[in-house]
Amino acid sequence: MSVLVYTENWDGKFKKLSFELVSYAYGVASMIDTDVVAVSIGDVDDGELEKLGNYGAKKVISVNKEELKGLDSQAYAAVISEIAGREEAAVLVLSNNNTGKAVAPRLSVKLNAGVGAGVSKLPSSTDPFTVYKRVYSGNAYANIVIKSDIKILTLEQNSFEVNETGGNAEIEQMDYDLDESLVKTEIRDVSKQTGKLLLTDAEIVVSGGRGMKSPDNWQPLVELAELLGGATACSRPVSDEGWRPHEEHTGQTGKIIAPNLYIAVGISGATQHIAGVSSSKCIVAVNNDKDAPVFESAKYGIVGDAMKVLPGLIEAVKNTRTS
Amino acid sequence: MKILVCISNVPDTTTKIKFTGDNELDTTGIQWVINPWDELSLTRALELKDSNPGLIESVTVAHAGPASSEPTIRKALAIGADSAIRVNAEPLDAFFVAAQLEKVITEENFDIVLCGIESSDFNGSTVGGMLAEFLGYPSVSAVSGINIENEDIVIKREIDGGSELVSVPVPFVAIVQKGIAIEPRIAAMRGIMMARKKPIKVVEPADVNALTEVSSYEMPPEKEACKFIDPDNPEELIDILQNKEKLI
Numbered sequence: 001m002s003v004l005v006y007t008e009n010w011d012g013k014f015k016k017l018s019f020e021l022v023s024y025a026y027g028v029a030s031m032i033d034t035d036v037v038a039v040s041i042g043d044v045d046d047g048e049l050e051k052l053g054n055y056g057a058k059k060v061i062s063v064n065k066e067e068l069k070g071l072d073s074q075a076y077a078a079v080i081s082e083i084a085g086r087e088e089a090a091v092l093v094l095s096n097n098n099t100g101k102a103v104a105p106r107l108s109v110k111l112n113a114g115v116g117a118g119v120s121k122l123p124s125s126t127d128p129f130t131v132y133k134r135v136y137s138g139n140a141y142a143n144i145v146i147k148s149d150i151k152i153l154t155l156e157q158n159s160f161e162v163n164e165t166g167g168n169a170e171i172e173q174m175d176y177d178l179d180e181s182l183v184k185t186e187i188r189d190v191s192k193q194t195g196k197l198l199l200t201d202a203e204i205v206v207s208g209g210r211g212m213k214s215p216d217n218w219q220p221l222v223e224l225a226e227l228l229g230g231a232t233a234c235s236r237p238v239s240d241e242g243w244r245p246h247e248e249h250t251g252q253t254g255k256i257i258a259p260n261l262y263i264a265v266g267i268s269g270a271t272q273h274i275a276g277v278s279s280s281k282c283i284v285a286v287n288n289d290k291d292a293p294v295f296e297s298a299k300y301g302i303v304g305d306a307m308k309v310l311p312g313l314i315e316a317v318k319n320t321r322t323s
Numbered sequence: 324m325k326i327l328v329c330i331s332n333v334p335d336t337t338t339k340i341k342f343t344g345d346n347e348l349d350t351t352g353i354q355w356v357i358n359p360w361d362e363l364s365l366t367r368a369l370e371l372k373d374s375n376p377g378l379i380e381s382v383t384v385a386h387a388g389p390a391s392s393e394p395t396i397r398k399a400l401a402i403g404a405d406s407a408i409r410v411n412a413e414p415l416d417a418f419f420v421a422a423q424l425e426k427v428i429t430e431e432n433f434d435i436v437l438c439g440i441e442s443s444d445f446n447g448s449t450v451g452g453m454l455a456e457f458l459g460y461p462s463v464s465a466v467s468g469i470n471i472e473n474e475d476i477v478i479k480r481e482i483d484g485g486s487e488l489v490s491v492p493v494p495f496v497a498i499v500q501k502g503i504a505i506e507p508r509i510a511a512m513r514g515i516m517m518a519r520k521k522p523i524k525v526v527e528p529a530d531v532n533a534l535t536e537v538s539s540y541e542m543p544p545e546k547e548a549c550k551f552i553d554p555d556n557p558e559e560l561i562d563i564l565q566n567k568e569k570l571i
């Protein structure tokens with residue numbers, strides 16, 4: 001038996017998300033008294049693979065094939081399900097990010113395994129196997145029982161504490177015999193920004209809404225985000241108007257994020273917006289209307305004009321850095 | 324080519340969610356709508372049909388749900404879908420729904436199957452991928468655009484930090500998200516009139532077991548009231564975030 005975790009890589013590297021996943025898998029494995037096996041697909045060197053041991057992976061199986069360079073969910077699911085069979089996986093753990101959402105449902109059908117999608121905590125019980133997840137876009141939570149023999153869990157990003165076990169992993173380079181006819185996705189063109197902090201990875205996010213008044217007013221918001229080492233985001237009307245790029249749109253119909261700190265400036269706090277940020281650990285709202293609904297979701301609030309409050313916050317952060 | 328749009332029937336996101344007892348949604352006062360993503364994928368499917376006459380023969384919607392979801396299906400017909408299929412079953416879980424949709428699709432041979440990235444009720448993000456696997460079709464996830472030029476279908480998908488243009492052979496499943504269409508098409512009076520005459524084919528469900536079930540619902544944890552900070556004292560907020568919350 002094992003808990004199998006799929007650890008995606010980004011240009012051959014793992015990131016915090018990967019270590020969260022392995023830590024979570026280790027937590028589940030401890031509950032059912034078994035070990036964690038990690039699966040990596042792509043060109044990742046041994047030094048990088050070994051890192052997973054530090055978070056609780058006992059073994060890391062690496063499959064590196066030219067044909068699997070781009071994500072083809074059908075082929076990826078074939079690889080992972082075969083390894084799940086070989087390792088007698090009782091539970092599979094994937095991220096609830098784009099890749100996990102593409103692959104986990106296919107594994108479900110291949111392995112006849114029920115999915116607990118978007119979990120943020122360890123199972124509350126393993127018999128019956130019960131997980132807790134947000135439903136109705138954050139307006140409620142549900143305890144869901146997975147009845148199948150094999151279970152699949154997809155973990156929300158930034159929801160589980162990374163935990164170093166100090167262990168070492170055995171590395172296996174698997175010579176996987178891929179059925180190439182499964183790879184049907186042809187990648188024709190890629191456009192990608194490198195080096196920029198991804199909104200979904202950011203631990204601090206400063207976000208602006210229509211209350212920012214004009215696309216020309218964003219400089220202090222961007223400056224505050226940069227000072228804090230965070231990323232910038234926005235509400236839907238702001239991206240619809242073209243004030244900010246679409247990648248920044250957060251909410252039910254945009255990105256769903258869970259940073260440690262979310263600072264909402266000039267955002268009214270419509271349910272559809274809050275649906276995308278309600279899992280943030282701490283929400284701070286700046287709004288000139290003391291009755292704005294955003295304050296119902298915020299832990300800290302400032303009632304004031306964004307254009308006056310932002311420079312004040314920037315000054316205050318700078319002062320803490322120099323003192 | 325024939326396009327199928329899978330639609331789920333969900334409470335409007337602004338309606339207050341309540342439960343009766345532990346595990347039953349209180350449906351009083353709920354406004355049911357087409358899941359926002361499905362409304363957008365239907366919009367895109369209709370745009371593709373309009374701009375590729377001859378190539379796209381029809382746009383059908385499919386829904387697994389009881390007769391009470393027919394108003395939502397009618398709405399899709401009013402927006403412009405040519406026909407609809409309803410699997411007459413309570414949607415027990417994603418696996419069950421995907422298995423039902425598989426049956427519908429293998430019987431009618433659709434070339435392009437569109438699913439949304441998530442239903443706003445269970446936020447599962449799983450039906451589309453499961454369906455593709457049941458069918459043995461390739462699928463593309465995180466789809467933010469579909470274009471057809473000279474019969475060549477090009478799909479845009481989002482990746483971390485950017486996007487890719489990809490293609491897969493038909494038949495395929497595309498799992499769509501933001502970008503697929505900007506504003507949903509709305510039903511015009513004529514569409515509403517015509518929808519009354521369009522066929523909804525009702526099929527009986529296949530015998531499939533659900534793999535998951537809800538044992539109970541909970542409301543979100545109570546939140547403390549917001550602590551307001553004097554706008555003339557931003558230092559206080561920064562001090563709290565740094566020293567008390569230890570976030571910066």
Ligand SMILES: Cc1cc2nc3c(=O)[nH]c(=O)nc-3n(C[C@H](O)[C@H](O)[C@H](O)COP(=O)(O)OP(=O)(O)OC[C@H]3O[C@@H](n4cnc5c(N)ncnc54)[C@H](O)[C@@H]3O)c2cc1C
Nearest residue numbers: 209210211235236251252253266267268272273288289306
């Ligand atoms: C199906 C559906 C899906 C949706 N999905 C999303 C989504 O994913 N994300 C999203 O964001 N929205 C979404 N929306 C839209 C959502 O309902 C709101 O319309 C939107 O979030 C409002 O954006 P806003 O807060 O920036 O603007 P507004 O609602 O216009 O709010 C502006 C706020 O700024 C404040 N303000 C004004 N001037 C100042 C000033 N000088 N200083 C400080 N504050 C000021 C105002 O008091 C107000 O609270 C969706 C809607 C629907 C129907």
Ligand SMILES: Nc1ncnc2c1ncn2[C@@H]1O[C@H](COP(=O)(O)O)[C@@H](O)[C@H]1O
Nearest residue numbers: 329331387438439441442447448449450
């Ligand atoms: N009962 C249903 N009938 C038809 N399609 C559905 C149903 N439930 C979900 N879907 C489709 O699957 C997508 C994702 O839903 P989910 O996996 O439940 O988050 C939706 O956007 C629909 O396209």
